[in-house]
Amino acid sequence: MVEETEYLLISRLEIGSLFAFQIQISRLNSQHKRQVIGLALVAEEDYYRVIEHVSLKQISDANQNINITDTQKQLAAILQRAVNMGASDLHITRNDVLAQFEARVNGVLMPFMQIKSHLCDELVFVLYNVEATTRDTTWNRAIPQSANILYSLSGKPYRFRYAHFPIFGETPDCYHAVLRIIPSGLQKENIGSLDKIGISPEEIDDLKKILSNPYGAYVIAGTTGSGKSTTLKNLMEWLQINRYDDRGCFLTVEDPVEYQIYGAKQSSVVGVEGGGFHAAIKSALRRDPDVLMVGEIRDNISANALAGAVESGHYCFTTVHAGNIVSLLQRMSALGIGSDKLSTPGFIAGLQCQKLVPVLCNNCKTELDVWTISGRQFTVYTAGEGGCPQCKHSGIKGRQLAMEYFLPTYEELATISKQEWLNTFTLWRNKRKTASGLTEGFEIREKVMAHVLRGRIDAKWYAMEFGTMAQEDLEMIVGKIQ
16 A cells, blocks of 8 residues: 555565466455556566565554664554554465555455565564564564564554464465554453444443343453454453452453453463463462453363363353354363263353454445345345445454353253253354344354344355355344344
């Protein structure tokens, strides 16, 4: 990006025949949603000079007055530009000759910059060895490593979570690194409100029921980038303010600490195995907590430590990686929390799976089709070709949280005790019939479909992500939405 309305694409094309060349130009048009209006043919050595010059010029204007080394200055400008774009992650793919940078904005990877690989190594070396506040050892591209970096940009604190892993190339120097961008410091807007989560009032009422339990495990599942940490932060802040009146002892054990949580005493346990987590949880339990949050259950040791905390009468938050409610139960069982514990009344305060989905730009979305369901007509939309300046030509303007959740009944607990997962699923799904709105019993895909019918989510994207939906499920959704 040179400006919001300008786009420079640098690519290598193999010219075998005129027809093949035209095909490659068409493919570039499709991939980048732009019409190629100019073309420059340069020698290979000039190709790399152009890439280096343009990419470094894009970041040279930021932080000019900072008295630091050139590499640190370039690094600060890169991070500032990523933050200005609203990126959640910055991907760095270091190949043999070139390093490609991509920014994830609203869930979509977008081209960011390209530089020569040796310059990328210098940037990452400084980032890891000089700027990192917590890290494993000295930077080594040949082994997996992670780090936590605190950085101030334009007077605002940020936390960057770094991880890299070696990848295949012609030389052993290639790697893929990702920087997760996390606003640091206490976010003071609407502290203690669940409205900012972005779900319906009926869903908020159900979450408050989960939070009203005197003890138990509240487990949140989702893939990387599904907003689990943000949801945890909002839930804990609501609990501290509304249930404990700012007087609760809230302790966390995280790897590492991400968001600062109002009213919580947070601890980082970085780069240690489950035993370290177990020791940290035991220490937290000795410090008289009202609420304990364990960042993630990763093995039998941490799972059993969490189970012990719940059984001793504490309210505990944690996360795992799972795709839906039943697989979440199975995952907890596989990690060593037996069905006898899972089925004990009060052990599970609530289970939740969630996903962040891209929201269409209202300014440039285009009508795709009109669907008729249960006698009602719904206009569905898709992203406008090429986007517009308002959405930075992505067609997407923000993301929407979609979640499914589980408040166990005695009947469901009986099926869990026998590991009758299909019966558990059937009982949970039957709750749709008596639900007031799209609440418990509805799956993530059904709640996303409701947004498709409201014209907020791309119908084409939905079909690629979730596939088709049975007519009876569509009719059930339509019966619950206004």
